[in-house]
Structures are given as C-alpha cells and as structure tokens.
Amino acid sequence: MSLNKNEFFPVGALEQFLVQIGRVVEIGGRQIAVFRLSDGRIFAAVNQSPHPKGGPLAEGIVSGHYLYDPLYDWKIDLTTGLVQAPDNGQAQMLTTKVEDGQVWIAAGELQAV
Template structure:
C-alpha cells in the first residue's frame, strides 16, 4: 500500500501484538521493533538502539509511551524517538497506521537501504 510516496507493509492484526512487549518483524531484510502500548497505540522503530554501541530495542521495557533500552537503560519516547536527558540520541521511528484490522508500517526507505 502506498501513501504519499511511502510504501506501507502489512505486519499483522493489532491483537497479534502483546501489550507493552516488543516484537520483531522483518521488512526489506531489516528488523523492525513493534510495540503496542496499554492504550492500544502501536509504534515501530528500527530494532537498533541509538546508543553508540548499538543493540536491540525490541527486548526493552515499555512503560507508558516510553521504552527503556534493554542494554543501556536509556529512556526513549516512542512518540518522537528522542532519548530523554541526561542521555541524547534518537531512535529511527517508522510511521504506523491501523486500517481494516491490519497494522501497516511505512518502511519504503528500508527497501533502498537494505
């Protein structure tokens, strides 16, 4: 599905994602961490910590709309991708929409960089 020059890929129904538990899906050979918050909102990011040493994000702990990096305990705002002070950085967030009982992730740029 294309939307404003962005390619969206189906990754399952919302209820396939456990609340506050990250899940990895693959799009274009890249791992995407998907999170469903307790309020039902769904967010997606590259499964790569913004920490200089990297690491997975999907294994992090979700509280409210924040993700706590599983290796470095960085607090990441899932609505913006911004790492909270005193740390700095930004997770690579991807657009998400839910339509017709399906979660769609906008990841067109991943196809060209994978």
C-alpha cells in the same frame, strides 16, 4: 530495496502485538521493533539502539509512551524516537497505521544502513 516513502506494508494482525511487549518483524531484510501501548497506539522503530554500542530495542521495557533500552536503560520517547536526558540520541521511528485490524508500517521511511 527501493520503496516509495508513502508505501505501507502489512506486518500482522493487531492482536498479534501484545500490549507493552516488543515484537520483531522483518521488512526488506531489516528488523523492525513494533510496540503496542496500553492505550492501543502502535509504534515501530528500527530494531537498533541509538546507543553507540547498538543493541536490540524490541526487548526493552515499555512504560506509558516510553521505551527503556534493554542494555543501557536509556529512556526513549516512542512518539518522537528521542532519547531523554541526561543521555542523547534518536531511534529511527517509522510511521504506523491500523486498518481493519491489520498493522501497517511505512517501510519506505527506512534509511539506508
């Protein structure tokens, strides 16, 4: 999939994304985990844990702006994708925007697998 880095794709209406519940959307065959925080901000990450054994992120628990990995309980900062100490790693985050009630993701930021 060849995308312009600044190209945004619509992934659904804002009300389709429940507060503090991850939802998986697909862009170009890749699963993206989308999270809506209690303050209304939207974050998106490739739906793959940065843990060496991998796993889904969308099933994690959201608290504030942190996501707790559902398999390894790693604490991930959704604003940066960084795993918090004592663990380390980084989730691949994607830029999001909300316009006219529609959630958009900068799919051009997807790195090759």
